[in-house]
Amino acid sequence: MPANGGRPGMTLELLGVGRRLANELGESLSVLVLGDSLTEAEGRDLIAHGADKVYIINDPMLSTYHPDTFAAATEQALRRLQPNIFLMGRSEIGQDVAPMVGFRLKTGLAMDCLDLQVDPATKKLIMIRPVYGGNARAHFMCTDFSPQMATVRPKTQDPAPRQEGRQGSVEFIDVALDPSVKRSDWVAYERWESTGGVSLASAEIVVSGGRGIGSTDAYQQTIEGAAGVLGGAAGASKACCDAGYAPPGNQVGLTGQRVSPKLYVAVAISGASQHIAGMGTSKAIVAINKDPDANIFKVARYGVVADYKQVMPSFIRKCQELVGSGE
Amino acid sequence: MALHLICCAKQVPDPETPAASFRIDPAAKKVVPAPGVAPVISPFDEQAVEVALKIKDARPDTKVTIISMGGASARDVVKHGLAMGADEGVLLDDPAFDGADAYQTAYALSQAVRKVGAFDAIFCGRQAADFDQGQVAIGLAELLGIPALINGQAAEFIDDRRVRFERVLPDGIGVFEAPTPVLTSYSQEVGQPRYPTLRNIMAAARKEITIWKSGDLGLDPAEFIPKTKLVDLYVPVYEGKCEIIEGENAADAGEKLALKLREAKII
Numbered sequence A: 001m002p003a004n005g006g007r008p009g010m011t012l013e014l015l016g017v018g019r020r021l022a023n024e025l026g027e028s029l030s031v032l033v034l035g036d037s038l039t040e041a042e043g044r045d046l047i048a049h050g051a052d053k054v055y056i057i058n059d060p061m062l063s064t065y066h067p068d069t070f071a072a073a074t075e076q077a078l079r080r081l082q083p084n085i086f087l088m089g090r091s092e093i094g095q096d097v098a099p100m101v102g103f104r105l106k107t108g109l110a111m112d113c114l115d116l117q118v119d120p121a122t123k124k125l126i127m128i129r130p131v132y133g134g135n136a137r138a139h140f141m142c143t144d145f146s147p148q149m150a151t152v153r154p155k156t157q158d159p160a161p162r163q164e165g166r167q168g169s170v171e172f173i174d175v176a177l178d179p180s181v182k183r184s185d186w187v188a189y190e191r192w193e194s195t196g197g198v199s200l201a202s203a204e205i206v207v208s209g210g211r212g213i214g215s216t217d218a219y220q221q222t223i224e225g226a227a228g229v230l231g232g233a234a235g236a237s238k239a240c241c242d243a244g245y246a247p248p249g250n251q252v253g254l255t256g257q258r259v260s261p262k263l264y265v266a267v268a269i270s271g272a273s274q275h276i277a278g279m280g281t282s283k284a285i286v287a288i289n290k291d292p293d294a295n296i297f298k299v300a301r302y303g304v305v306a307d308y309k310q311v312m313p314s315f316i317r318k319c320q321e322l323v324g325s326g327e
Numbered sequence B: 001m002a003l004h005l006i007c008c009a010k011q012v013p014d015p016e017t018p019a020a021s022f023r024i025d026p027a028a029k030k031v032v033p034a035p036g037v038a039p040v041i042s043p044f045d046e047q048a049v050e051v052a053l054k055i056k057d058a059r060p061d062t063k064v065t066i067i068s069m070g071g072a073s074a075r076d077v078v079k080h081g082l083a084m085g086a087d088e089g090v091l092l093d094d095p096a097f098d099g100a101d102a103y104q105t106a107y108a109l110s111q112a113v114r115k116v117g118a119f120d121a122i123f124c125g126r127q128a129a130d131f132d133q134g135q136v137a138i139g140l141a142e143l144l145g146i147p148a149l150i151n152g153q154a155a156e157f158i159d160d161r162r163v164r165f166e167r168v169l170p171d172g173i174g175v176f177e178a179p180t181p182v183l184t185s186y187s188q189e190v191g192q193p194r195y196p197t198l199r200n201i202m203a204a205a206r207k208e209i210t211i212w213k214s215g216d217l218g219l220d221p222a223e224f225i226p227k228t229k230l231v232d233l234y235v236p237v238y239e240g241k242c243e244i245i246e247g248e249n250a251a252d253a254g255e256k257l258a259l260k261l262r263e264a265k266i267i
């Protein structure tokens, strides 16, 4: 896993929400960066994006990600800096490191927050997260411990814009990392074959198929076909992956990938809360389903109630014509 | 050497309950169980039990203990684990555990694990299908001072003292190895858990379940303190303004849909 948890945009999204909270609270915003050869210029760049202070830890043991070394470095930094609030992205790294550090500091943590607000009365953080597979929302607050910790769901926060001329300081801090902190070894990485050229996480257009697609051939033809024409990525529901129509890496949802594209086309997907948990924040959702009462229509902007086999060929053809026409 | 594996499993409202019958009591900040829908073992926890039992399949002298913290009804979760093939069951049942947060849950489980005794590996779900926190497994490992490998699809013992673990990552599988004792958590990629056989169901019915109250766990009141509190719980409302595109027939609707998206500058 690369040091940004595979989500390059996440840092700017955290800076976006962090800056907003810092302004509301009248506090300063610091960024902690872990690596092995980070430079002052990289710190300056974060200041341009809204940070007041940047703390950099360079250590050879942080050159590649490992939960134990990253947690140890983060824990030590937090003990020293004593922030009021500490945020991470809910990336692969956040899923390891945030609970490790939260338990070590014996403080409160909320995972996978959709939003963070300041409680006007207490000035404490309100951490808003989806629960029950997306069926419900919960607001959590920390009790009397600090830092108040949260991980933020990718693509829920506006990235911080770059502003030239912002002032701030960059400080290199040393931590004592003992090689013995590392208690497991990463021995191999087996990448799944990617189906298309565009990755799901970064695609601006996602076309997904559900169990109703019915076969691998139909998935390839209709879902991957439409994604190809629109220059997007192919996704799937869990039921579609479980049935073997789509590769496991294509799953969108609570336990699959979280996507938030400009356009999400759900074909023969019922819209279970666990699926919506992964795509509900898309800018425009289109649903094609033969059941007029399917839950997916509750979150969709445009819908077609019909058999996808009749709708999709002409949809794809028309898209090709429109998109191919050049503008 | 005979292995001892511990599975932690939680009882949750059935996550397959259709969204339409999902209700919340906002004052109590609790889910109102849908009529006629029985609570279940959290699906990822069932998958964790499956991984432990696969290890037992290969090494039949392995002992598998299942622990659940919950009300009296969570006995069903322990029984389910036994019926799948676990050997021992422990239920942590005490009113003091109601509404426990992630820290308290992990702390109580850690005390229970210490009381159960020596073990080689712990098996958890990646997140419980109620609050979807994804904290308790790692927290439990932290409190026990052992490594945690999370979000897995498979695990095996390379030898008596080392585990090989496959973590599911967004674009592939990361293979990890760790010395025991180790905690591991699992996701749906494990695949379909086994169905209890009739023989195991009967055996499970006869099996005594150990019940521990908070007093049995020697909880330190200074440690058993919530770190977070739930201040609001509600069902989010979607705007629900779906424009249904119609046409002379389905094919025509498909074309109109494409035109609509172009008009709205979405494609």
Ligand SMILES: Cc1cc2nc3c(=O)[nH]c(=O)nc-3n(C[C@H](O)[C@H](O)[C@H](O)COP(=O)(O)OP(=O)(O)OC[C@H]3O[C@@H](n4cnc5c(N)ncnc54)[C@H](O)[C@@H]3O)c2cc1C
Pocket (backbone or CB within 6 Å): A133, A209, A210, A211, A212, A213, A236, A237, A238, A239, A240, A251, A252, A253, A254, A255, A256, A267, A268, A269, A270, A271, A272, A273, A274, A275, A278, A288, A289, A290, A291, A294, A306, A307, A308, A309, B015, B016, B043, B044, B129
């Ligand atoms: C803990 C947990 C985690 C989960 N995580 C995820 C997750 O990450 N992602 C996810 O997707 N699910 C997840 N699920 C599963 C989720 O609950 C649903 O079971 C799943 O999303 C259903 O997939 P589906 O909509 O494709 O299938 P179905 O619910 O079976 O829906 C199929 C739909 O296709 C329509 N259809 C059938 N044939 C046609 C046709 N010819 N033309 C048009 N429409 C047609 C039907 O009307 C129906 O609406 C999770 C479940 C649990 C319990």
Ligand SMILES: Nc1ncnc2c1ncn2[C@@H]1O[C@H](COP(=O)(O)O)[C@@H](O)[C@H]1O
Pocket (backbone or CB within 6 Å): B008, B009, B010, B011, B042, B044, B045, B048, B067, B068, B069, B070, B102, B105, B109, B123, B124, B125, B126, B127, B128, B129, B131, B132, B133, B134, B135, B136, B137
């Ligand atoms: N009350 C409980 N009893 C037993 N195991 C639990 C309990 N709560 C959480 N766990 C375990 O910890 C995992 C993660 O839970 P959570 O952090 O609540 O999402 C679950 O999948 C279980 O394996």
